Every structure is written in C-alpha cells, then in structure tokens.
Amino acid sequence: MSAAATAAQKRGRVLIIAGSDSGGGAGIQADIKTVTALGGYASTAITALTAQDTRTVHDIHEVPAAFIALQLRVVLQDIGADAIKTGMLHRADIIDAVVDALDQYAPDIPLVVDPVMVAKGGASLLQPSAAEALRKRLIPRATVITPNLPEAEVLSGVKIAGEADMPAAAERLLHLGARAVLLKGGHLPGDHLVDLLRLATGGGEAFTGTRIDTTSTHGTGCTLASAIATGLAFGLSLRDAVAQARAYVRKAIETAPGFGHGHGPLNHAHTVRKPV
DSSP states (O other), rough: OHHHHHHHHHEEEEEEEEEEESSSEEEEEHHHHHHHHHHHHHEEEEEEEEEEOOOOOEEEEEOOOOHHHHHHHHHHHHHSSSSEEEOOOOSSSHHHHHHHHHHOOOTTTTEEEOOOOBOOSOOOOSHHHHHHHIIIIGGGSEEOOOOBHHHHHHHHHHOOOSGGHHHHHHHHTTTTTTTEEEEOOOTTSSSSEEEEEEETTSSSSEEEOOOOOOOOBBTTTHHHHHHHHHHHHHOOOOHHHHHHHHHHHHHHHHOOOOSSSSOOOOOOTTOOOOOO
C-alpha cells in the first residue's frame, strides 16, 4: 500500500476533550456517538464525571488536571488526531493543562472549541474563574468556536436581543483570537433560526432553518461541535463541515427517541455514512 493510501486511511481521528454525561445524551457519550456515526474514530480525554439525566446535572466528580494532560499526551503520541474538539472544561487549571498539552503535542491540529458554560437543565458547567482562561488561553488557539447566544454574550460582552445583534457579537468574539466563530441562534424566539459563521479573514455565511417543536434537544451543542470536528478530520472545508454537521444534528433531532422526562437525547445513530 502506498504512503498516500496509508495516510488517507488514517483520516477521521477526532480527539474529544470533555466531560462525561451519565445520561448519554451530551458530553463524551454524545461526542463518541457522533464521530462514529459520521465514519470517524473517536478518542477521549475525560475532564469530569457528571451524575446527569435529561433534567439536570446532579453532581460533578472532579478529574485532576494532571491526569487530563496525561490522557492527552498518551493519545496524541500513540494514536494521533486529525481534529480536536473541546467541551466541558470547568476549571481554569484544566484549561491551562489542556492548552499546554495541545501546544506541546498538537500545535497544528484543527481545534473546535465548544465553550460549554451551562447544561440544558440550567446547571453551571464553568466556574467563574475559568471564563477568563477560556478567553485568553483556549479561544486564541481555536480553528472555530461554537457558542450559543448566552455563551456568546458572556464571552463578547455584547447583548444579543435579536438576529441583528449577532454580527457585532461574532466580530467581538473573533477579536479574542479564534480563526472563525459559528454563532448559534437557537435561543432567539420564533420559528426562524439562523447560525452565523464568520471568519477572521473576512466573510462567512448565515445558515438558516426552521425550529423543530420538540423537547429532545439535550446535547445539541456537543453533537454539532463534534460533527464539525469530524468533517474537519476528513479534510472538509470549515464551511462544508458546518453544513454537514447542521444537517446531521437536524436529522438527529427529527428522529429523536423521546427518552427521559426533561430535555431528551438525540438520535445519534441515524446515519453511519462517511463524509463526502
């Protein structure tokens, strides 16, 4: 087998750095399902264990920052990665450990940062002291960040009352150093939805859709970010990775199994096709 063919076979490796969701709808569990459904290979560095269901996060069991860094080192030195995705990084020392490890072992690998701050049920997943570390250390390394509107307001300092406010918030987020931002508009009222992709080099695209009337939305942010990372891991452009990820998430919501008594999980297994 040629070197080029061997390299092509290794595409699709996604390293996920995030917390565990015992309910299986978000976090590491949703990430692994998403990457697998899209034909990729998922490895992980788990940052926290949560006792979580579709209603709320009941408790968080801490993982030492040094152990998170060790997970990153051994995976990157052995298996490697074609893209990396971060989710729940709830303490400043964890963010510092992750950035230090990425700087040493994965300086040029595309990085998708989902700035997880609050769980769907309302529980805080980011300590206040960690927000500044997120802004100053992690976001400047990102290929793309994927905040929802409440997260974007905290990070940018811009109030987003409607779609007209989204471009200014996106530009402020780009000033933090990320190469691109996908600002998700799902928290705005109404049936019309827009996600705004803006690039630091200029330009971008508004992705539009219609709201699905459902409570099965637990883990949508985790799922979208991991799907984007999978597209990037297979060599898709950022625009195409976002488009594919949005289509995957929409179908996963439309075919959700209806489990739980709160915000239920998606149907992550609705497709096993590789990206094209």
